Amino acid sequence: VSQERPRWPFAFCPSCGSVKIEFQNERRFRCHDCGFGYYHNVATGSGVLIVSDGRLLLLRRGRNPGKGLFTVPGGFVDPGESAEEAVVRECREEAGLEIDPGCLRYLTSAANRYLFGDVPYTTCDIFFYALLSGIEPRIDGREATEALFVGPEELDPAILAFPSTRLAAAKLALLIS
Numbered sequence: 001v002s003q004e005r006p007r008w009p010f011a012f013c014p015s016c017g018s019v020k021i022e023f024q025n026e027r028r029f030r031c032h033d034c035g036f037g038y039y040h041n042v043a044t045g046s047g048v049l050i051v052s053d054g055r056l057l058l059l060r061r062g063r064n065p066g067k068g069l070f071t072v073p074g075g076f077v078d079p080g081e082s083a084e085e086a087v088v089r090e091c092r093e094e095a096g097l098e099i100d101p102g103c104l105r106y107l108t109s110a111a112n113r114y115l116f117g118d119v120p121y122t123t124c125d126i127f128f129y130a131l132l133s134g135i136e137p138r139i140d141g142r143e144a145t146e147a148l149f150v151g152p153e154e155l156d157p158a159i160l161a162f163p164s165t166r167l168a169a170a171k172l173a174l175l176i177s
């Protein structure tokens with residue numbers, strides 16, 4: 001991949017304080033003095049493309065990365081959670097929606113990069129879709145500042161914050177067209 005490699009934000013080994021540290025393959029942190037190793041493994045993200053009466057629900061992001069751009073309800077999977085449970089929780093937190101996990105259908109997964117607080121995260125985002133009707137989101141104004149319903153065929157991918165969400169939206173458009 002020719003994308004820029006984010007700098008690892010740690011300057012010292014967290015175990016011995018040495019500066020002889022290395023961040024290998026965007027994943028393995030290693031100290032050449034004390035041998036301390038740490039795997040900054042790929043994190044799981046989970047999101048859902050909710051189609052209500054034929055229109056896709058998008059949320060405008062209130063925070064970086066991608067502040068002001070749109071995404072779908074979702075976020076990092078918490079320890080102990082399944083991808084489905086994470087999506088149900090995020091729908092509740094971000095959009096005030098109670099989604100029945102039985103409505104979720106698997107759509108696709110996609111790799112993503114996510115710079116948060118100067119720490120470079122790589123994620124594998126899992127996307128579900130749900131075909132519903134009469135959805136009325138309630139936006140908290142912080143994580144999400146606006147809800148938008150758009151027909152999948154009229155969606156401009158440039159308004160989406162993440163490449164993984166663009167890929168998921170394209171797959172959804174093929175699926176329901």
Ligand SMILES: [Zn+2]
Nearest residue numbers: 013016031034
């Ligand atoms: Zn060390």
